[in-house]
Amino acid sequence: MIRSNSEALIRKIMATFVDKELIPRAQEIDEKGEFPMEMFQEIGKMRVFGIRYPKKGGGSGGNTTLYCIICEELARGLMSVAAVTAMQCLMGTNFLFHFGTDALRETYFLPAMGGEKIACFCLTEAEAGSDLGNVSTSAIRTKDGYLLNGMKSWVTNGPVADFYTILCQTDPAKKFKGLNFFFVPRETPGLSIGKPFDLLGTRTTPISELALTDVHIPCEHMLGQEGRGMSNLLSILAEIRAMTAALAIGLQQAALDDSIRYAHERAQFGSTISNYQLIQAKVANMATDLEASRLLTYKATHMVDEKIPCLKEASMAKYFSTEAACRAGDEITRIFGAYAYSMEYSAQRYYRDNRFLLYGGGTHEILQPNIARWVGL
C-alpha cells in the first residue's frame, strides 16, 4: 500500500505556505504591528486550526504531533503568526470544544475552526502569574448563572478576540479546587478590554488586560465539571509545553538558515566568514541545539498522541528548546555583525521574539525544580 506519511506531508504543505506566503511578508507584518488578520484567515481556510480536533467535531482529524509540526513551520516564518495559531488550535478553543454546549460550539467553535472567530485564554492576573492558586477573579453563583468580577492580564489576542475562556475562583476556601473555567463572549455586558500593550517581541500579537465588572453569564458557560478547572488545565499542560518547544524549534531553524546564508555571503579579510572557525562553531552549536530540541520535542508529542503521561518529557523539551532558541537569537546577532543591530534584517526579530517563549507554559525557574523533583531530587 503506497501512501504518504502524514507528518511529512503536513510539514511539506505548511513549509510551502511559509516559504511562499509568510516569509516574504514577515518583516512587513512585524513592522506594521497589527493583528495579521489576512494571514490568520488564510491559515483558517486551510483548516489548520482544527488540526488537533476530530473530524466529527468540526476539526481536521490530526493530532498533537501534527499540531506541533505546524507551529514549528509557522514559527520559522514569523513567531507572532505561529503564536496566534497555537492559541487558536489549543488553549483558546480546547475547553469550549470539550465542555461547551452544542449551541456554543455551533456559534463559536465551528467559526473559530475556519478563522472567522478569534479565541483567547485568560489565566494570568496582576497577582497571579506563575502562582495560579492566587487567581482572584471571582465567579459567584446566582440563581440563574454566575456573576464574574475581576481583572485578567497578559491576554494574548485580548484586543481582537471574539470569545474568552477565563479562569475564575468560585470559592476561595477551596483554593485550587475552587478554580473553574468560564466562557465569555466579547459582547457580554460588563466585559471591557484594555488597550494593547507595547511589546518587545511578537509585536503583531496583541495583548491586553481584561476587566470584568458584574459580568453575568448563564450556568452552561461554566466549561467543565465544577472543581475540575485545574485538573482539566493539567490535562493539556504537556501539550502546551510541547507546543512552546515546537515554536522554539521554528525560531532556531529560521536563525540557523539565515546565519548560514549570511555567512556564505559576507566576506571579510578576503574570505567569506563561513570559513572562520569561530563562525563555524556558532553554526555547529545552533544546528546541534536544533537537532536535540527536535528529538526532545517530538518524543514528547508522540507520547501525548499515544496518551502516555509525559509532563516531564514535555517540560524538558520546553525548557531545552526555548533556551536553545534564546542562544540561537544571540548567536545570529553576532554572526550578522552590525547588520543584526539594524531593524532591516531578520536577526533582530529572532533576538526579540525568542523572549516570547520564556514565560507561557511555565517559566524555567518553575520547570527546573519540577524536573529535578521528577528525576528523584
Added chain:
Amino acid sequence: MDIIVLVKQVPDTTEVKLDPKTGNLIREGVESIINPDDLHALEAAVDLQETHGGKVTALSMGPPQAIDAISEALGMGVHEGILLTDKAFGGADTWATSFTLGKAIEKIEEYDLILCGRQAIDGDTAQIGPQVADYLNIPQVSYVCEIETIEEDALVAKTRLEDGFERIHCGLPALLTVIGELNTPRYPLMGRALDACKEKAPIKVWNAADIGVQTSQVGLEGSLTHVIKTFAPKFKRETEMLEGDTREMVGDLMGRLKENRLI
C-alpha cells in the same frame, strides 16, 4: 463534468544546484513538489467541478514517492488519485510518457476534459499535453490563461500568444494545457490531506500490467529519444554599466531590452 488532471512531481528547481564538475542536477536533499503549472491545472479542475459538478481525477506517473503529489492534489479537493508506478516506466522520454498516460486515461474511460500544466520545470519540453491529446485523438488547446465559458460539449478558452491572445472554441472532450495566469492555486486542506494518507483513501496504484502495456513499450525501452548528456550552458556574462541620468539610462535600457526581444 468529469476532469482528469495530469500531475507531475518534480524537484524544486529553485533549490537545485548543478554539480560544478559534471553539470548534472544535484537531486539529493532537494524537495519534490508538484510541478508549478500543474497546480494551476488542479485549481482550475476543482474550481470547475465546484460549479459544474462531476468528478476530478489526478493522474501521475512517477516513482512511489510521487504519491505525495497525489495526496496534495486530494488535499486540494480532487476526488480520486491514480499513481502509475512501475520500474518499467523509469527513464521514459516524452513519447513513452505520453503513451503511458494515454493508456491510463483509456482505462479511466470517462472524461470530458483533461487539464495539464504547460510544461514541467525539470524537463521544460511542453510536449506531454499535446502528445497525450494526439494519442487520444482529441482536440487540444495549449497555453490557456482563461476558460471563458464551458458547456456540456464545448468550451471557449483564451490562450496567451507571444504578442497577444487567441480565443478558441473547442469541442469536448478536449485537453488543455494551462499557464500560471489562469488562477491562484489554493492550498490543500489539512483534513483532506490527512485523509489522503489513510489506507482507505481513494487512490489507485497501477503498474504496467494494470494498464495493459508491455515493458518494451514504456520507460527507457519504449523511448524513441535518449539523453546522451546533460550539462549547464556556459554563459559568458558581460556586465556593462549604463551612464547618464536616470531618464537616459532607463531609455537606453528599454531600447536594448526591445532590441534583444526581451520585452
